[in-house]
Structures are given as structure tokens and as C-alpha cells.
Amino acid sequence: MSHLYAIILAGGSGTRLWPRSRQDHPKQFLDLVSERTMLQETYDRIVPLVPEENVFVITSWRYVDDVHAQLPYVPKAQIIGEPEGRGTAPPVALAALLLRERDPDAITFILPADHVIPNGELFRRALAAAAQTADQNFLVTLGITPAFPETGYGYIHAGEALGDANGMNVFRVRRFLEKPNLETAEKFVASGEHFWNSGIFIWRGDKILQEFSRHMPDTLKQMETLVQRGLDAPSFQQDWKGLPNETIDYGIMEKAEHVAMLPLDAGWNDVGSWAALYDLMARDDAGNAVQGNHIGVDTTASLIYSHKRLVATIGLENVIVVDTEDALLICAKDRAQDVKKIVDELKARNAKKYL
Amino acid sequence: MSHLYAIILAGGSGTRLWPRSRQDHPKQFLDLVSERTMLQETYDRIVPLVPEENVFVITSWRYVDDVHAQLPYVPKAQIIGEPEGRGTAPPVALAALLLRERDPDAITFILPADHVIPNGELFRRALAAAAQTADQNFLVTLGITPAFPETGYGYIHAGEALGDANGMNVFRVRRFLEKPNLETAEKFVASGEHFWNSGIFIWRGDKILQEFSRHMPDTLKQMETLVQRGLDAPSFQQDWKGLPNETIDYGIMEKAEHVAMLPLDAGWNDVGSWAALYDLMARDDAGNAVQGNHIGVDTTASLIYSHKRLVATIGLENVIVVDTEDALLICAKDRAQDVKKIVDELKARNAKKYL
Numbered sequence: 103m104s105h106l107y108a109i110i111l112a113g114g115s116g117t118r119l120w121p122r123s124r125q126d127h128p129k130q131f132l133d134l135v136s137e138r139t140m141l142q143e144t145y146d147r148i149v150p151l152v153p154e155e156n157v158f159v160i161t162s163w164r165y166v167d168d169v170h171a172q173l174p175y176v177p178k179a180q181i182i183g184e185p186e187g188r189g190t191a192p193p194v195a196l197a198a199l200l201l202r203e204r205d206p207d208a209i210t211f212i213l214p215a216d217h218v219i220p221n222g223e224l225f226r227r228a229l230a231a232a233a234q235t236a237d238q239n240f241l242v243t244l245g246i247t248p249a250f251p252e253t254g255y256g257y258i259h260a261g262e263a264l265g266d267a268n269g270m271n272v273f274r275v276r277r278f279l280e281k282p283n284l285e286t287a288e289k290f291v292a293s294g295e296h297f298w299n300s301g302i303f304i305w306r307g308d309k310i311l312q313e314f315s316r317h318m319p320d321t322l323k324q325m326e327t328l329v330q331r332g333l334d335a336p337s338f339q340q341d342w343k344g345l346p347n348e349t350i351d352y353g354i355m356e357k358a359e360h361v362a363m364l365p366l367d368a369g370w371n372d373v374g375s376w377a378a379l380y381d382l383m384a385r386d387d388a389g390n391a392v393q394g395n396h397i398g399v400d401t402t403a404s405l406i407y408s409h410k411r412l413v414a415t416i417g418l419e420n421v422i423v424v425d426t427e428d429a430l431l432i433c434a435k436d437r438a439q440d441v442k443k444i445v446d447e448l449k450a451r452n453a454k455k456y457l
Numbered sequence: 458m459s460h461l462y463a464i465i466l467a468g469g470s471g472t473r474l475w476p477r478s479r480q481d482h483p484k485q486f487l488d489l490v491s492e493r494t495m496l497q498e499t500y501d502r503i504v505p506l507v508p509e510e511n512v513f514v515i516t517s518w519r520y521v522d523d524v525h526a527q528l529p530y531v532p533k534a535q536i537i538g539e540p541e542g543r544g545t546a547p548p549v550a551l552a553a554l555l556l557r558e559r560d561p562d563a564i565t566f567i568l569p570a571d572h573v574i575p576n577g578e579l580f581r582r583a584l585a586a587a588a589q590t591a592d593q594n595f596l597v598t599l600g601i602t603p604a605f606p607e608t609g610y611g612y613i614h615a616g617e618a619l620g621d622a623n624g625m626n627v628f629r630v631r632r633f634l635e636k637p638n639l640e641t642a643e644k645f646v647a648s649g650e651h652f653w654n655s656g657i658f659i660w661r662g663d664k665i666l667q668e669f670s671r672h673m674p675d676t677l678k679q680m681e682t683l684v685q686r687g688l689d690a691p692s693f694q695q696d697w698k699g700l701p702n703e704t705i706d707y708g709i710m711e712k713a714e715h716v717a718m719l720p721l722d723a724g725w726n727d728v729g730s731w732a733a734l735y736d737l738m739a740r741d742d743a744g745n746a747v748q749g750n751h752i753g754v755d756t757t758a759s760l761i762y763s764h765k766r767l768v769a770t771i772g773l774e775n776v777i778v779v780d781t782e783d784a785l786l787i788c789a790k791d792r793a794q795d796v797k798k799i800v801d802e803l804k805a806r807n808a809k810k811y812l
Contacts (some may be wrong), residue, residue, distance in 0.1 A: 110627060120769075121767075121769070148718050150591070171565045187552075225775045285642075313664060337613065338468070341681065383772075397799055397802050397803070399792075399795055399799060399802075408785075410477075410782055411784055411785050412783065412784040412801040412808075412811055413784075413785045413787070414475075414476070414784065414785065414786045414787070414788075414796075415788070415790035416786075416787075416789060416792045416796065416798070417786040417789030417795070417798065418776075418787060418789060418790070421773075421787070423785075423787060427593075427768065428766055429766055429767040430763075430766050430767065430768045430769065430771075430778075430780060430785065431769045431771075432768070432770045432771075432773060432776070432778060432787055433769075433770070433771040433772060433773075434771060434772030434773060436772070437754075437771045437772035438754070440754055440755075440771050440772070441771065443754045443771070444752055444754060444769040444771065447752050447754075448752070453767075456767055
């Protein structure tokens with residue numbers, strides 16, 4: 103499998119982990135769960151499977167230096183900075199075009215840089231199985247076995263069994279589904295046929311380029327021009343801004359045939375909120391997940407995340423406390439999604455120092 | 458009334474306003490309610506009535522320099538440092554002995570340094586009335602008209618009316634009462650005859666010395682020896698430590714005859730907890746009392762007290778947040794009394810830097 107490549111997508115600028123995530127320092131660059139950052143863990147997870155020299159990172163131009171600092175072994179020419187976010191379809195097309203010359207038999211893993219996957223071994227087994235499936239000209243995705251009826255994720259409805267690869271079941275994908283309401287999500291989970299859309303994709307380079315030429319031909323042409331001119335051409339920034347904003351899910355996956363899914367049950371979590379991080383962290387007898395110096399009196403089921411200050415809590419339940427150098431968040435745990443309202447308010451106040 | 462003197466008692470080392478109050482910086486030295494500290498406000502409140510040169514402060518030796526820094530107009534010889542806290546009776550006896558030589562007709566106001574009294578004018582009217590009453594050889598105290606059935610204060614049961622002084626009613630004191638349970642406190646408030654024990658006392662110097670010689674003769678003798686030797690004598694510290702630990706309430710007031718009380722309804726608050734401070738502070742439309750930089754989403758009836766950090770809150774009700782340079786408190790408002798449990802835990806951990 104020397105033709106395996108990893109394209110790590112590290113351009114996100116998520117705000118739901120404010121005040122730790124900031125515009126200049128988004129989630130993927132944070133060491134939230136371990137000593138390593140999420141980007142580094144994404145890299146660590148994949149390199150037992152993919153040769154180091156076959157790892158690419160596509161990020162915002164603002165973060166190129168951060169990526170280089172965190173992943174010094176990735177050649178600088180393989181860290182590509184997007185002038186502006188354009189969804190996942192353009193960077194996927196770009197990666198496929200860059201690899202076309204280098205390795206006509208490339209099989210590519212598209213990997214978001216901001217997910218947590220505790221069981222790395224199972225994850226790599228699934229990726230290896232997906233690579234086998236991809237080599238038979240399928241577009242492959244991993245579907246996460248849903249742990250609960252999450253309404254914040256898209257779902258994949260699995261169809262007929264396609265047999266197994268590397269000892270794992272493979273299914274045809276029936277449909278990609280938008281984020282459901284709670285009632286629908288509960289039905290999805292009960293059905294056993296629905297999986298969380300992980301945003302992880304696996305395909306041959308020539309296969310995905312075929313799909314682009316079928317479903318997003320204009321984007322593909324624009325990207326070919328851009329690559330011919332070179333990523334260091336003066337026109338690059340302008341050309342990039344002319345690309346459409348489109349996800350690979352909507353632009354290609356939902357329209358393509360021969361789409362397969364491998365179920366994965368490896369503790370996946372996209373850490374989309376402080377409440378999600380709480381679910382990931384080890385907890386003490388009172389159900390508190392604590393990082394930092396904490397004294398709790400009658401404090402239960404809470405997340406305490408302190409930069410360096412002592413945090414003392416009394417009579418709290420299901421509360422999130424995140425302390426940083428210049429800002430402090432205290433949030434009811436079931437309101438963790440509303441952290442974006444704080445960020446919106448900071449934007450409205452033009453309080454750049456906190457963004 | 459040129460014989461009026463103020464003895465400000467500023468030796469407290471209260472912990473219930475942790476993390477702002479610390480052993481080295483207790484409540485009376487904090488600017489909790491205004492730009493001025495509670496000690497300074499105590500001074501400001503009294504000097505329209507008492508000549509500046511007649512103000513004394515009795516504090517712990519640890520705080521003598523702090524008192525001098527905050528009240529530079531008080532002569533340094535009139536700032537007296539106790540080697541150890543001995544309750545309120547010993548400093549009252551000391552003050553009376555020091556004044557005996559200076560002014561045989563002294564009328565003394567004993568004033569705790571850590572109370573808030575919003576209506577200073579009414580307070581001074583009551584003190585002037587109390588001074589008139591004291592001049593007729595009564596031991597006088599102010600009884601605070603209770604705003605609610607507080608169980609954390611002692612109460613005074615008022616007896617027969619003694620007429621009026623300075624246009625204010627004066628009552629004989631029937632009894633001093635310990636902190637009641639809630640049921641009893643409710644009865645007290647309903648009776649209209651019970652008042653909060655303010656810890657503010659007014660008497661002639663010769664009268665209180667008579668009472669000491671009757672009810673605490675040993676303490677008075679010890680204190681006379683101590684004063685004869687001089688406060689700067691090498692034996693001072695040792696002599697002081699030999700004094701009993703006694704409050705003026707229990708040692709004298711409860712036993713004395715001719716004890717009078719003036720009711721005061723001037724917004725008195727002893728700021729005995731963060732919840733008490735919340736009651737004192739101005740509030741916004743959501744019922745939040747905020748000092749510092751705060752963004753609240755669905756946050757109501759809470760106290761946000763920030764040193765300099767931005768505090769963002771989501772989905773909180775009746776919560777106290779106090780942020781300082783090195784420590785952060787988050788506390789359910791009805792658990793504000795339990796801040797002392799945090800302090801106890803810090804003591805158990807020998808975490809001196811936070812005490």
C-alpha cells in the first residue's frame with residue numbers, strides 16, 4: 103500500500119470552544135485532550151499507515167506557519183495555505199490534481215484535523231479496509247456508529263452490504279442526510295442503519311477527478327488553471343477567490359454512484375462544543391472533568407478547565423467553566439452550543455482582542 | 458459636642474469574601490462598594506461628627522501600615538496594633554483607658570470598620586442622639602431595623618421607650634439574643650420589637666470603665682498594667698496575649714444595667730457574604746450586579762465581579778462569579794456562606810498563596 107496519501111484538512115476556524123479557540127488559534131491547534139494538539143494527533147494517528155512523505159495539510163494561509171511548527175516533518179511544500187475558506191470540495195480537487203502527476207495510483211485519505219478518535223488502531227484498520235474498497239473504484243466514507251441521537255451531525259443511511267474488506271463490513275450508501283431534529287435522530291439511532299457523517303473520505307485520485315469532471319466540472323477547470331499557473335503565482339489568490347464555496351458532501355458524495363461506507367465504532371468525537379469535550383474527558387467520583395487546580399464543594403457533573411488560576415466552585419451542577427489568560431466562560435452544560443452567541447456579541451462589539 | 462471620639466475596630470480577618478478578601482487583605486481594606494475602601498468609608502462617615510484628631514483605629518499589628526496608608530490623617534500614635542485578636546472587649550477597655558487622661562468627658566463611638574451604611578446622614582443623626590443618651594450614663598447601641606429574618610446576626614429585644622433624643626426614639630434594651638433559627642428570626646421580625654445587633658456602641662468613657670470594673674475587673678486590671686507599662690514596652694506583646702478573648706456584647710452589654718438602644722433604618726449591611734454584597738449593588742434589567750467586563754446570555758439574578766478578565770456567562774441564574782488575579786470563585790448564590798469551606802480546604806492544603 104505504498105500509494106497511500108493523507109490530506110489533512112486543517113482550515114477550520116471554529117468558535118464553539120471559545121475562549122480557548124480563537125481566530126488565530128482554532129481548535130485543531132489546541133491540546134485539549136492530551137499533550138499533543140488535535141492536528142498532531144491526527145498526524146500521529148495516520149503515519150503508522152501512510153508514509154510520512156505522503157502527508158499533505160491544507161489549511162488557511164494564516165495557519166501555515168502554525169502547521170509547520172506543529173508538524174515539522176511535513177515538507178513545507180506539502181502545507182498549502184488557502185487564501186479563503188471555500189468549503190471542502192476545492193481543497194479535495196486541489197489535492198487530487200497535485201497527486202495526479204506524482205502517483206497515478208494514489209489512494210487518498212481525506213482527514214479533518216479536529217476530530218478525536220480514541221481507538222487509533224481500529225481507525226487504521228477501517229482506513230486500510232476503506233483503501234481496499236476505494237481501490238475497486240468506490241468513493242468511501244467512514245460512518246460513525248451513533249452513540250446517541252445527536253442533532254448536530256449529518257447522517258448516512260447505509261444500504262445493501264457489499265461484503266467485507268480487511269475483515270470489516272462494507273455497505274453501499276443509500277443517502278446522505280441533513281442534520282435531523284431530535285425525533286428523527288432517535289429513529290435513526292433505533293434503525294441501526296444510520297451512521298454519523300464523519301467527514302472522512304477515501305478514494306483513488308483518478309476516481310475523484312472523474313467525479314469532479316461529472317458533478318463539478320467548472321470547479322475542476324478553475325482548479326486545473328490554478329495548478330498550471332502554480333500555487334506561488336501572483337494570480338493564485340485572485341484565482342482561489344473565484345472558486346465556489348462547496349462541500350465535498352453536497353458537491354460530489356450525494357450525487358455520485360458507487361459510494362460505500364464502513365462503520366466505525368472507535369469513540370469518534372468531533373469536539374464540537376465544551377459539552378462534547380466533557381464527554382471525552384476522564385471524570386472523578388462526582389462526575390467532574392477537571393483540568394487544572396480546582397476545589398469543589400457540592401459540585402457535580404461539571405467541566406472545569408483552568409489555564410492556571412485556582413477555580414473554586416460551590417453548589418454547581420452541569421456547569422462548564424473555562425478559564426483563560428484574558429477571558430472566562432461559565433456556561434450551563436446544556437447550553438454549550440450557545441458559546442457562538444458570545445462570539446457573535448464579541449464580533450458586534452468589535453472586541454478583536456477576545457476573538 | 459467637642460468630647461466625641463471614634464474608635465474604629467479594624468482587626469477582622471474575615472474569609473467569607475474570598476477570593477477578594479485574604480488574610481493579608483481582609484474585607485475592611487477592600488473597595489467593594491465604592492472607590493473608597495470600607496475602612497475609609499467608615500472614617501468618611503464619622504468625621505462630619507467627630508473631630509479628625511479624635512479618631513482612633515484598633516487593628517491587628519499586621520494591618521497597622523495598611524490602616525496608615527488608607528487613613529493618612531489619623532495620627533500614627535492613634536493606630537494601635539493588637540498582637541493577637543482578643544475579641545472586642547479588650548480593645549474597648551484599652552481605648553477607654555487611653556482616653557481617661559486625655560478627656561474625662563469623652564463620649565466614644567465604637568465602630569466596626571467593615572459595615573456598609575448607605576444613609577450616612579441618618580446614621581450620624583442616630584449617633585448624635587446616642588451621644589446625648591450616653592451622656593445620661595447609658596450604655597447605648599444602635600439596633601438595625603431588620604429587613605428580613607436573617608439567621609446570621611444576633612438580635613436585640615427592645616423594651617420600654619425612654620423618650621427621644623435628637624428627634625429619635627430611644628428604648629431600654631431588654632435582652633441581647635443569640636443568632637436565632639429561621640422560625641425564631643421570623644417571629645423576631647414580625648414582633649417589631651427585635652433589632653439586629655449592629656456591633657456599634659456609644660458611651661461615656663467613665664461609664665464603660667465603671668462597667669469593666671464591675672463585670673470584667675481582671676481584664677481591666679490587666680489592661681491598666683499594660684497601659685502603665687506603655688504600648689511600646691517590651692512586655693506589651695506578652696501582656697496582651699494574657700488577656701481573655703471576650704466580646705463587649707457578652708462581657709459587658711448583656712450584664713450591664715442602663716443599656717439603651719436607638720433603632721436605625723439606614724440600609725445597614727455587614728457585607729458578610731457575596732450574597733450580601735449582591736443585595737447592596739445596583740442591578741441591571743436582568744437582575745445582575747456586575748462589576749467589570751461581562752457578556753451574559755440568559756444570565757439572571759447573578760453577581761459578576763471581575764478583576765480584569767472578560768467574563769462570559771450562558772444560562773446561569775443566581776450564581777456568584779468572583780474573578781481575581783490568581784483565583785476564581787463560582788458559587789450558587791444561596792450557598793455563599795459556604796465560601797468558608799473553600800478557605801478551610803485551602804488551609805488544610807496549606808495553600809498559603811491563596812489564603
